[in-house]
Amino acid sequence: MKILIVGYFTETSKSNIVRHFPEDWDIVIVHPGKEMLHHIEDCQVLIPEHIKVDCSLLSIAKKLKLVQTGAGFDNVDIDACTQYGIWAANAAGVNAQAVAEHVMALILSYYKNIPFLDSFMKNRIDENELQYTGSELKGKTIGIIGFGAVGKKVAEFCRIFDMNVLVYARNPVVQSDGFVKMTDFDTLVGASDIVSVHVSLNQQTKQLINKEVFNKMKNTALFINTARGGIVNERDLIDALKNRDISGACLDVFESEPLPIESELRNLRNVILTPHTAGLPDGLKFHKKRYDFFVNNIKRVENGEEPKSKLNQL
Numbered sequence: 565m566k567i568l569i570v571g572y573f574t575e576t577s578k579s580n581i582v583r584h585f586p587e588d589w590d591i592v593i594v595h596p597g598k599e600m601l602h603h604i605e606d607c608q609v610l611i612p613e614h615i616k617v618d619c620s621l622l623s624i625a626k627k628l629k630l631v632q633t634g635a636g637f638d639n640v641d642i643d644a645c646t647q648y649g650i651w652a653a654n655a656a657g658v659n660a661q662a663v664a665e666h667v668m669a670l671i672l673s674y675y676k677n678i679p680f681l682d683s684f685m686k687n688r689i690d691e692n693e694l695q696y697t698g699s700e701l702k703g704k705t706i707g708i709i710g711f712g713a714v715g716k717k718v719a720e721f722c723r724i725f726d727m728n729v730l731v732y733a734r735n736p737v738v739q740s741d742g743f744v745k746m747t748d749f750d751t752l753v754g755a756s757d758i759v760s761v762h763v764s765l766n767q768q769t770k771q772l773i774n775k776e777v778f779n780k781m782k783n784t785a786l787f788i789n790t791a792r793g794g795i796v797n798e799r800d801l802i803d804a805l806k807n808r809d810i811s812g813a814c815l816d817v818f819e820s821e822p823l824p825i826e827s828e829l830r831n832l833r834n835v836i837l838t839p840h841t842a843g844l845p846d847g848l849k850f851h852k853k854r855y856d857f858f859v860n861n862i863k864r865v866e867n868g869e870e871p872k873s874k875l876n877q878l
Contacts, residue, residue, distance in 0.1 A: 565866060566590040566627075568603045571613030572822070580850045585859060604628070609862050612639060614821070619644045630865045632858055635659055635714075635843065636792055637875060638765035646876045653871040655857045657713035659843035662851065663790050664717035666842035667760055670814035671706075673836055674786055675699045702726040707756030709749075709772075710763035710791070711737060718760060719744050730756055734768075753777055758786045765792035773797065778804035785810045790842040793818040802828050805835060816842040 567585065573593055582591045592607070594600050596615045604610065604621065609630045615621070617631055617640040630651045631640055637654045645652040673679060677696050684694060704727050708715045711733040719729045729744045736746045753759055759781060763769050773787075774797040781787070787810055789796055798819045804810050812834035818827070821840055829835055844851045861871045 565609070565862070566592065566603075566607040567609045567611065567862065568600070568607035569593045569611040569613075570596055570600050570615050571611075577850055580846075581855065584850075584852070584855045609865075611858065615639065617641060617645070619647070622648045622650065625650070630862065630871060632861060632871070634854055635663075636764060638792060638794070640875075642875050646878065649878055651865055651871050651878060652875040653861055653873050654875060655854055655861075656873045658853050658857050659851060660713035660717045662845040662853075663714045663842045664721055665845070666816065666838070667714075667718050667788060667790055668721050670788055670790075670816075670836055670838070671701065671758060671786070674812060674814055675701060679836060704728070704757040705730060705755060706758040706760060707732070707752035709752065709759065709761045711744075712762060714790075715760075715762035718762065750780060753780045754782075756785060757782065758788065760788040761791045761795055763791060763795065765794045769795050771795070771797045773801070775800040775803070778809050781810050783809060783811065787813045788815075789813075790816040793821065798829075802832070805832050812836075816840055 567589055569581065569591065571593075572595060573581070578593045581593065585591050592603050594603060600615070601624070604625045606627050607625065608627055609632060610617065610625065610628060611632050619641065622628065622644055625648075628648070628650050630653065631645055633640060633654045635655055635658065637652070640652055642652050675698055677698050680696060702725060706718075706722050706727050707730045708718055709732050711731050715731065719731065722729050723743055730747050730752045731744050732747060732749045732752045761773065763772070772795050773789075778800060787801070796819070801813065805813055814836045815829065816838045817840050818829075823829065823837070823839070829837060843854070846852050857872075861873075865871050
């Protein structure tokens with residue numbers, strides 16, 4: 565069984581990943597490029613990051629049985645997989661706890677000024693010169709866009725902090741306890757102190773968050789994106805941050821990844837950035853739950869069974 569993993573990984577990450585698979589499997593980890601094209605010809609499973617899985621790629625994958633992704637699958641042409649008789653599956657919900665914890669860490673870091681205060685202490689500035697503003701979370705309203713596994717977990721955490729929760733979802737769900745209030749998109753973005761995005765990237769959500777949306781937000785609002793960078797018009801976000809149309813942003817994902825060194829986001833003081841690691845709590849681009857899922861799903865396909873969390877039907 566040959567497994568091809570395409571993406572940008574450190575040597576330590578590669579070692580951690582390889583050790584997690586059965587010893588008799590051939591695990592190949594490569595960067596996007598020519599070497600990838602060589603290995604795609606005879607692999608049975610493809611785990612793709614930072615590449616587009618489309619007809620042109622699948623046409624040379626003569627032995628491919630499964631395209632396995634993490635939670636997101638916007639880089640995979642599902643119809644093309646079906647056309648070539650290849651299973652496509654994601655790992656929906658596997659990283660929900662990790663991402664939701666990351667969202668809360670970002671919120672707390674922002675309102676408690678953790679990056680600033682850490683820098684202040686380490687630079688040994690006179691504590692008499694300390695000036696900052698912060699806030700408690702109790703009573704704040706968070707607007708959650710998308711109510712899948714991650715969105716629901718974020719709502720649970722916010723309840724503990726005595727926050728108000730608004731939710732916009734394409735398929736509204738009724739909450740029996742009344743804690744979560746379902747609402748329309750415009751009401752959510754206009755009424756929320758925090759707006760957090762938890763939808764997948766597709767044609768309906770591409771650049772869903774743009775100048776028009778930022779203009780509807782409070783100028784005290786915090787914007788959070790741990791979903792996909794393409795859901796946001798990044799230029800509009802930067803302008804909104806610079807013009808103080810919104811108060812700040814916490815971002816784990818970007819339109820272009822890795823985030824370009826010259827990106828203005830790196831220099832904005834009202835922004836907290838992390839490098840698309842919300843779903844990787846075990847560090848160095850590794851998440852045990854995710855790879856446990858991958859291994860079990862690959863074994864299912866190897867045994868002639870349907871994969872879990874399948875995205876197509878053969």
